[in-house]
Amino acid sequence: MEIVSVAVPGPWWTDLSYTHGYPLPPGIRVRIPLGASSRVGLTAVAEEPENSVRPDDIKEIIDVIDRLPPLPDELWRTICWFAKTWFIGKGMAAKALLPVPFLAGEPLEEVCPGPRTGSSSVRYVYEPRDSDRMAVYRDILTASEAPLLALFPELSAAKKFWDMLPAPVKEEGVLWPDLSKGKQWDFWKRSRKGEIRFAVGCQTASFIPISGLSTIIVDEENSGAWKTQKHPLFHHRSVLAARAGFAKADLVLGGRMPSAKVFLQIGRDNVRSRIRDRLIFVDMRDASSYSSDGIKDRLPISRPLIRETRNSLEKGRWVFWILDRKGYAGEIFCEDCGSPVRCPKCGGVMRWEDKTGRLRCLDCGSVEPVPEKCPTCGGPFLEGQRPGLEALEKHARSLFGRDGIILFSDDGTKIPSAASIMKNYPEAGIILGTRKILSLTDDISPGTVGWIDADAEARVEEYDAKARAFSLMWESAWRGESPDSRKIVIQSRRPEKNWQQTLGIGWGHFWERELQERMEWELPPFVPMLKIDIPAFKRKQLAEDLEQAGFDYWESEDRSDTIWVRTKKFDALRKTIAPYFDIKNTRSGIPRITIKLD
Ligand SMILES: [Zn+2]
Ligand SMILES: [Zn+2]
Numbered sequence: 222m223e224i225v226s227v228a229v230p231g232p233w234w235t236d237l238s239y240t241h242g243y244p245l246p247p248g249i250r251v252r253i254p255l256g257a258s259s260r261v262g263l264t265a266v267a268e269e270p271e272n273s274v275r276p277d278d279i280k281e282i283i284d285v286i287d288r289l290p291p292l293p294d295e296l297w298r299t300i301c302w303f304a305k306t307w308f309i310g311k312g313m314a315a316k317a318l319l320p321v322p323f324l325a326g327e328p329l330e331e332v333c334p335g336p337r338t339g340s341s342s343v344r345y346v347y348e349p350r351d352s353d354r355m356a357v358y359r360d361i362l363t364a365s366e367a368p369l370l371a372l373f374p375e376l377s378a379a380k381k382f383w384d385m386l387p388a389p390v391k392e393e394g395v396l397w398p399d400l401s402k403g404k405q406w407d408f409w410k411r412s413r414k415g416e417i418r419f420a421v422g423c424q425t426a427s428f429i430p431i432s433g434l435s436t437i438i439v440d441e442e443n444s445g446a447w448k449t450q451k452h453p454l455f456h457h458r459s460v461l462a463a464r465a466g467f468a469k470a471d472l473v474l475g476g477r478m479p480s481a482k483v484f485l486q487i488g489r490d491n492v493r494s495r496i497r498d499r500l501i502f503v504d505m506r507d508a509s510s511y512s513s514d515g516i517k518d519r520l521p522i523s524r525p526l527i528r529e530t531r532n533s534l535e536k537g538r539w540v541f542w543i544l545d546r547k548g549y550a551g552e553i554f555c556e557d558c559g560s561p562v563r564c565p566k567c568g569g570v571m572r573w574e575d576k577t578g579r580l581r582c583l584d585c586g587s588v589e590p591v592p593e594k595c596p597t598c599g600g601p602f603l604e605g606q607r608p609g610l611e612a613l614e615k616h617a618r619s620l621f622g623r624d625g626i627i628l629f630s631d632d633g634t635k636i637p638s639a640a641s642i643m644k645n646y647p648e649a650g651i652i653l654g655t656r657k658i659l660s661l662t663d664d665i666s667p668g669t670v671g672w673i674d675a676d677a678e679a680r681v682e683e684y685d686a687k688a689r690a691f692s693l694m695w696e697s698a699w700r701g702e703s704p705d706s707r708k709i710v711i712q713s714r715r716p717e718k719n720w721q722q723t724l725g726i727g728w729g730h731f732w733e734r735e736l737q738e739r740m741e742w743e744l745p746p747f748v749p750m751l752k753i754d755i756p757a758f759k760r761k762q763l764a765e766d767l768e769q770a771g772f773d774y775w776e777s778e779d780r781s782d783t784i785w786v787r788t789k790k791f792d793a794l795r796k797t798i799a800p801y802f803d804i805k806n807t808r809s810g811i812p813r814i815t816i817k818l819d
Pocket of ligand 2: 586
């Protein structure tokens, strides 16, 4: 009997040991007994034999599903690399990158792809106009007959690119997001057999087993949309870049601006686009502002913003006003004692929503009526602070009439589709919303974009807040069709601030200053940061272990179950924390790690 290591999806790192009549190569699906039921796992190369288990205690593999490794070698190696680098088990890594039917053990035809020879290269396509960039991608796709993935962070962009392709070329490929879940599995299998030459898609198409993969195009590699929303949290670009390496495929990275990591590679020579002459900075301290009933702070709506809005509307063009504050006011305070009205259930901050006339807790979501008097001192006067989108809507209506003002309140509702907006408002109008409305620019190219409170966009206390705000404003200047006639109005309390000024001269200048700062502070991309969420009662022990191993770490002050580590030594860190990821910890709780690489 042979001992076989099997990786099963789960929060632990441990590969489980089973016996089988003959040795199995790595990456094969097997059905194994686990607890009272059975699961599908992948055979793995044992990194360290589990010395605590004796062969007699080990159960037998129930069933071997594949005779040959079912994934292309490059994809299997990508999964193993992903697991190691992101501090997760191979089983979970496979689950994150592969479709559900694969790990349910659905049968697959045997294919035997030959290894690809050749070498990989990296090409950079940083063009601010979407149409210019897509033309480059189209030329790459049509010039070669080799298998290719063209990946976009959002559906609308993938569709736009697909529409640019000549009809005969489309027949060799597939537009991935147009497929239902069942069809996706069908096409996943077909791509594996070499029946599909290329796929145009988003996140879901990133790890299809396309046979003989020779080029991966990643558009808008700097976009936050490439980040996953649930555990394991990762950025697709990083894993796709590794995949290109394993596949010996060419990697094409593009976008309106590069990420910090790519900027370090290419420098600022590539900068060729400026928006200085269509950028209007307004100092909010001098700007006209409007008061809202029951709210202390005023909303700045400057003359330049009103002028540009009017200009665009007169030309029949759309206007976007962006404010990242939902509801009517951010909070309600007592005028007498100054205390904020807090959530009676959890003590969280309560947002005032006018639509419902209620307060909503930002932490637990509980909804309460606006109290008649101060819950702390009984004072009768309560007033709001930091006016939000609902307050902005009232002013927009009084300034520009009642028609053609569309509010996207971002309270869990979906953004209306561009098609429905254009149908209901054929004469154009003003769209108010959070930064999410930027995705509408793919189909509705605005004549003016107004950032109502540009400082607020970078106020969150994270090291990359400025970079995210910069790239959003840069995006608002370029995304969509014919952006060159679009005006960008930035209302700010400190328009002389470095990062906002660099908008006028381009991302090269922005990244140079920003990265200088991050280098001095030893922040990503220079030194990665890792957030470890761990059951609170284990935190002290973990801190001691990190201390002993000489890591730079700190315990979060807000959360009793979080530790931050700053290190480049991933291998050493993995050794130090491995005991916490043993399957024995399943009951007491296994930590989760989030990595910030750039
Ligand atoms: Zn009070
Ligand atoms: Zn609450």
